[in-house]
Every structure is written in structure tokens, then in C-alpha cells.
Amino acid sequence: MAKKKKAMPRRASTNHRSSRATPPATLPNRRAYTILDYRLEKPHFEVRQVRRGDGMRYGVRGDLSAPAPPIRESKYLSRAQSIDIYRWMLLNRKMEAALENLYKQGHVVGGVYFGLGQEACSCASAYALKPEEWMGPLIRNQGALLVRGFLARDIMMQYMAKAGSPTHGRDASSHFGDIAKHNVVAPISTLGDLIPVLAGVALGARLQGKNIAVMTYIGDGGQSTGVTYEGLNFAAVQNLGLVLLVENNLWGYSTPAAMQFRVEDLAERAIAYGIPGVIVDGTDACQVYDAAHEACMRARRGEGPTLIEAKMMRMKGHAIHDAAEYVPRPLFEYWQKRDPLARFENYLVNVKKWLTRADNLKLIEDVDRELEADRELAMSSPMPAPETAAGGVYCEGGCHELKLKYGMPKSNRGKVARSRREAAVHQG
Ligand SMILES: Cc1ncc(C[n+]2csc(CCOP(=O)(O)OP(=O)(O)O)c2C)c(N)n1
Numbered sequence: 001m002a003k004k005k006k007a008m009p010r011r012a013s014t015n016h017r018s019s020r021a022t023p024p025a026t027l028p029n030r031r032a033y034t035i036l037d038y039r040l041e042k043p044h045f046e047v048r049q050v051r052r053g054d055g056m057r058y059g060v061r062g063d064l065s066a067p068a069p070p071i072r073e074s075k076y077l078s079r080a081q082s083i084d085i086y087r088w089m090l091l092n093r094k095m096e097a098a099l100e101n102l103y104k105q106g107h108v109v110g111g112v113y114f115g116l117g118q119e120a121c122s123c124a125s126a127y128a129l130k131p132e133e134w135m136g137p138l139i140r141n142q143g144a145l146l147v148r149g150f151l152a153r154d155i156m157m158q159y160m161a162k163a164g165s166p167t168h169g170r171d172a173s174s175h176f177g178d179i180a181k182h183n184v185v186a187p188i189s190t191l192g193d194l195i196p197v198l199a200g201v202a203l204g205a206r207l208q209g210k211n212i213a214v215m216t217y218i219g220d221g222g223q224s225t226g227v228t229y230e231g232l233n234f235a236a237v238q239n240l241g242l243v244l245l246v247e248n249n250l251w252g253y254s255t256p257a258a259m260q261f262r263v264e265d266l267a268e269r270a271i272a273y274g275i276p277g278v279i280v281d282g283t284d285a286c287q288v289y290d291a292a293h294e295a296c297m298r299a300r301r302g303e304g305p306t307l308i309e310a311k312m313m314r315m316k317g318h319a320i321h322d323a324a325e326y327v328p329r330p331l332f333e334y335w336q337k338r339d340p341l342a343r344f345e346n347y348l349v350n351v352k353k354w355l356t357r358a359d360n361l362k363l364i365e366d367v368d369r370e371l372e373a374d375r376e377l378a379m380s381s382p383m384p385a386p387e388t389a390a391g392g393v394y395c396e397g398g399c400h401e402l403k404l405k406y407g408m409p410k411s412n413r414g415k416v417a418r419s420r421r422e423a424a425v426h427q428g
């Protein structure tokens, strides 16, 4: 009698390329990905539509009572660098307060946009770039403009459409850049379009023989655009050094994040591009800097893009015309406790003791003095002369001299022509 074969326990195949249509039940079907999360707290609440009479309003559900987390110690920032970032954040905050006053006094042409509550994200990320690298800010990243070398007076004059403003009065908000000195691409209003443009800048540098970091921003609303996908995918497949900060400030105009996307964390989007995704508390300058610094290092090594999701809250309306009455008050109170500037100040003065109270007061006075001088200069500077209105619209020959920043492009044109000649000889 034939010996009955002993039933062997089924083992999962380790060959992932097996052509078997139905894998054995034990084969792990789930994949695991890692999203680095720097946060010290993970808030859990939900903004939902609730009915009130015939109308609708937003309500918030969840525990909003937690105290603010501490600032996470940076792995990289020195004392001097930390104080530097704090100073930029202070200037960012105070400049926007001055802009609000200028608007209320009737000096601003058009609207004003604010990055209140987002100063750590703007300033600490921009601080991770080298001067010779590039950035493309959005309207809320006025702090990033300051870090890149624009002065508060440039931004104020721009909003007042003064002749001495970066666009000489041609544009009345933050649509300006500088490709000669500051390496800043002007914000593009169609959301997401900066992403392929910055990827192109990184490609241009690569063709000139250098891997650089290029940084740009996109909001929780704007990240849903098709061009965001196209630009980031292009950067990913080309290993371009794009550092994309997804500023999840919980609102896109008056639409809450929960009504814009289904994923819990926008950093998860990185998985689909095959690039690293990182989550930071956008109100913590140290976390923002560390993630941006690591992404920039990766970019400079030629390893490709990184997506950083910075979680925070837009602490004003979309622009000055918007009183943000649709935002549930408890949310403002919750994020007010997480104010990036007050917490960083407390960290530097009381936790690290890197700034004495007296030094802090002096720093604040210096910023106030600088800002007041810039405000006065912006106020007293002239509007553009009417007869110049048509100038500077089209390139008038030589006004946009494009210079190579990093070196002669590497070309294999000679090689290609030679191999074509050789192919023709063989065919002939
Ligand atoms: C492609 C595109 N669609 C719509 C708009 C109009 N728009 C300008 S800002 C804005 C809200 C953006 O929200 P979010 O991306 O979350 O940025 P936030 O304002 O919160 O910083 C919209 C819809 C636009 N500028 N571009």
C-alpha cells in the first residue's frame, strides 16, 4: 500500500514575482510604508457640517482641551540659527500686523494676505535652503520672502503699488520674485503650477552639473490639482531635488480639510509618488527646519523630492476681506494655544535659556525699529508715473538677461552626431 503523503503545512511563497493568479492565503497581501512623523502630539478632531434651523454651519467634534505640546529639540539647529529663525518669524508677524493697519488706513491697493499661525512653516523651511538654491513661495509665505532676502519695505511697497516696489506698481499683491539675486520664482495664482516650474529649475541646475534643493509650497486645497500630481511625479521620476511643503492649514477658503480629501494625512500622498513623506507640526520651527533640512540634503545628493506635510491652522480668513466667521471658535482657541511665535519664544528664553529676557526685549525693539523705518520709507515713496504704465509689460530686449547660474550645460550633442554619422555609414 502506497504510503500516504504527510500533509505539509502551506508555506507562504517568498517569491513576490510568482505568476500564480491567486496567491496562497498566507502570503502577506498588505504592504507597509513608513511616513516619518515628527510631531509630539496628534490632534484628533473633526470639522463637520451641522444644521442650524434652515441654515448650515461648521461644528467641531473631538477633544480640544489638551495643553500645547513643547517645542521638539532640533537635531541640527545651533543657538544662533534658532535665534535667527525666531527673528524672521517675529518680523513676519509684525510686518503683517503693519500691513493690516496700512490696509485699514486706506494705503493698500487691493487685498492683503496673511500667514498668521504659519510663520514657523514659512521661515524655518526657507532657512534650510542655501542662498544659491531656489524657492517658489505662495501668498502666505511672506516670511519665506524675508528669509530669502526681500525687505519688509519691498513687500509693503508692493501692496501699496509703489514705484519702488519689486513690480514697480504693476501688481498689488505678492506676485513677485527675483531670478537675478534672491533666486525666487514669483507665486503663480493657478495653484500647483509652481511645482513643475520649480522641478524645471532643479532640472536646469542638473543640466548645468549641480544638484540643488528647490522649495515650494502648496495648500491642503491646492494639492488636489492635477498639476500638483504631474509636477511632483515628474520630479520623482527624474530624481529632482524638489522639497514640497504641503501646508495643511485646515481650510481652503471656507472649505474644511475633511471636505477636501479622504486620507488622514496628506503626507500619505508621497507613497503614490514613490518618494519620502514626512509629517511635522507646522507650528514648531524646529520640526519644520529638521524635516526641510533633511529633504534639502537628500535633494543635494541627487536622491529626488520629498513631500513634507506641515499641520497647522490658518489663523485669519483667506484674505483681509474674509472675517472667517465660518470657522468654529473653539478651533481658533485650540490653535491660539499653539501659537508658533509665543512657543518658540518661550523655548528660547525659558527652556533653552539661549536668550535672556533683556536680549529678547532688545531683539523685539530692533525688529520694531527696522519695521517702522521700512514702513515710513514705503509710505513716503512715490506712486509710479502714469506715463510708465505701459512699460515693463513685454520684454523689450535685454531686460531679462538669462544667465547660467551653475556652469555650462553638459551636452552629449557631439556624441549623438557622431553615432548618427556612423549609423549612416553602416546603412549606406
Ligand atoms: C487651480 C486653482 N483653482 C482655484 C483657485 C482659487 N483659489 C485661490 S486660493 C484658494 C484656496 C486655497 O486653499 P489652500 O490650497 O488650502 O491654501 P490656503 O489659502 O489655505 O493657504 C483657491 C480655491 C486657484 N487660484 N487656482
Ligand SMILES: [Mg+2]
Residues within 6 Å of the ligand: 219, 220, 221, 247, 248, 249, 250, 251, 252, 253, 314
Ligand atoms: Mg489651506
